[in-house]
Amino acid sequence: MRLLFLILFVLVTTNIYSQGLVFDNDLYQKRILLKRDRSDKYPKSFSLKAYAPYVFAQQNSTCVAHAIAVARTIAFAYNRKLTDIKVVSANVFSPHWVYFRNKQLGDDNCSKGLNLENAINDLIVHGIPRLVSVEYKEYYPFTKTVLCNYYPDSYNNDTNEALKYKIDEVYRINDLDGIKLALSKGMPIVVGMLIPDSFTKSNSKLWIPTANDNLENSFGHSMVIVGYDDNAYGGSVEIMNSWGVNWGDHGFIRIKYSDFLKFTLGAYGFFEQFSLGSNHIIAKDTSYSKDLKLSKSIDLKSKSLYSKHLKDFEPSVK
Template identity: 30%
Template sequence: MLAWAALSPASESLAQTRRMGLKMDDAKYLRLPRKSSNVKLKGALPVSYNLRELLPEIADQGLDGTCVGWSAAYYMRTAMEAGKLGLGGQPAKIAATAFSPSWLYGQVKSGLDNSCAEGVFLEDALEVMKTKGTALLSCAPANCDAKYDQCDDAAANYKIADYATLFNPKDKDATPGQRINAIKSALVEGKNAVLIGMMVPPSFIEEAAQFWQAAPGESVDNTAGGHAMAVVGYDDNMNGGSFLIANSWGKAWGSNGFTWAKYDDLVRFTRNAYQIFPEPAAKPQPQVVTLKGNVDFSISNGGMPVHSTLYKGIQVTPDQPDSKIEMITYNMSQPYSSGTRFKMVINNSKQSYVYILGSDQQNRVSTLFPYNSEEVITSAMVPANSTVLMPSANASFTLDEVKGEDYFVVFISQNELNLDELANKVKNAEGTIVQKAYAALGEEFISPKEIAYDSGKIAYEVKGDPKGSVVPVLVKIVHQ
């Protein structure tokens, strides 16, 4: 499906001042990494959550098809920066920190689009924000006709770390409740706006006020086109449960440019939704805990207890050439037989990429997480203060018929890694599994002397800003 701001006759007259401009392609969207459905926020979601105090003043895209620039740069990226700087409720300072919709739109629009009327893909804009950054509005004021090459260098200071889709529009088994919770969780986890691509029904253009809900008979098969917006809050008690939407149609639309969209109607007309992950914070103080987490294994009838051993043989020589650093490898306290099914839960205090490899004494190496298939590419990003159940709620890891020693190699990384390359390096390296793991990443590993491993459970803690960006967690299972 490909859709953008083509207008139905019913809404054409009003839409002369209500332009959209979002291109959508299901195949393009589904090729992006999707946030694992098994990532859960620690604790219950609050009844309501609102980021409105972090937003700049509501703006109007006018007759330009630039909704992607306004939603992604002006609203979402500004809210992210305002939250980082603690500017909530300070409109003048937020305005000075706002980001440019025109610079972002100009990065991804067609070279033939001289009037900013054709629209663009959110996916393309987010990739620019990840790889090139985003320019400030003070450098690149809103002007469709302007070129802002002079802002490119400064824009690189404002990159996002990554982004992930929240659901599959073609998944007929996904319930409205699952999609609602995916958006709510992303808002609370990220403390930032969720970007959506919505197929806009006529009632959203013509009738939205403080509240919006679809008119009787409206369907996704008869809409005015695709529109990008920012979801900036929710309230379970607002009109039976609603999301707060920041739109780019000026203050005359909705309620001063916002509307509370009823949960079920919002997710029914929303085809695309994205969670955006910020760049890591500035370097912390040496004694501040910057990363803390644990890993739990379980089988159907209970837990899988572990004990730890110091796995010798790895040399780390940044300061003392003759010193040896001992690294903990966790061992299951008892052997397990072929066919044993088990799950893994990872809890992490800091936003991180999580990668898992499996290996054995026959040097078979497999990629276990993130899981990719023809249907879905799973994002490796796990938000801060979240848990992720692996491989999934309705699947388990299973020990095969090859007996011996099996290993789980878990990498908790600040930076994005190529899992297939990691697997090949581990497979082709010489030595023990620990030596293979170190050979795969080398200096990217945080030195074991900088990591406090718990000897009684699979847990780790890192303080300050040590050299490297990856915490390794190694687990051995005796397979009998």
């Protein structure tokens, strides 16, 4: 995987600008690497899917914000053994907080995407509030009103809440062993990938690249790895996307190890140091999570819109 990363970086240079993901390899390489100790062992399969919230349907180029919010939610749920999807979704964190704080100047319609490294560092230092404190109940995904160029009046309160939910560390992962180690230790993984046309049109459990797929005509996208299985399809990872439940396998998809390595830019393991004495509050009112589930009725115009990403996107480097 290290060699594949190196080859890929030579092809695309330092930064990848796209419909959602800005990937900075220089900053990525400076991040702490997750290393395997001699005593570390991991099973042939492991999954954090049971700790995932409802699948989001992102609006505009907000994949990085959604991936970070979902990964933070899964880490929170895993450490507190929350597996009821209604309870997990009642504790889901806010994508808009991530995007609003880290967007580029002049990005008034959430179209320029985020620098993944910057957004992760902001999470480590400043944390993240819950979606119920920010988007609920006047904004998407609960209504058709999408937050982008402004923030609700709750910003000061949300800033204080966010500090309670900082992530303790985010590790750089540069091979499959690291993927397996991180997941088996309860770390959801945010991944940056180059996505070809066939991926946007996936409607099955497994994505199989076509002969026409290549790195040059792909766009950057960020998602969450929730599991791996050495036996499924000859070895595969399972990814949770933010394109709604009408894409892939109800919003999830498996990718064979070899294909995953070919199209991956970088991966990040989200580690939370949890103790029973922490001041985190578990939201038990699941009434709004029901609204979140129902919000899939105002889902993106999935496949046609995702294909439009490729039609409109011209890769550029800086």
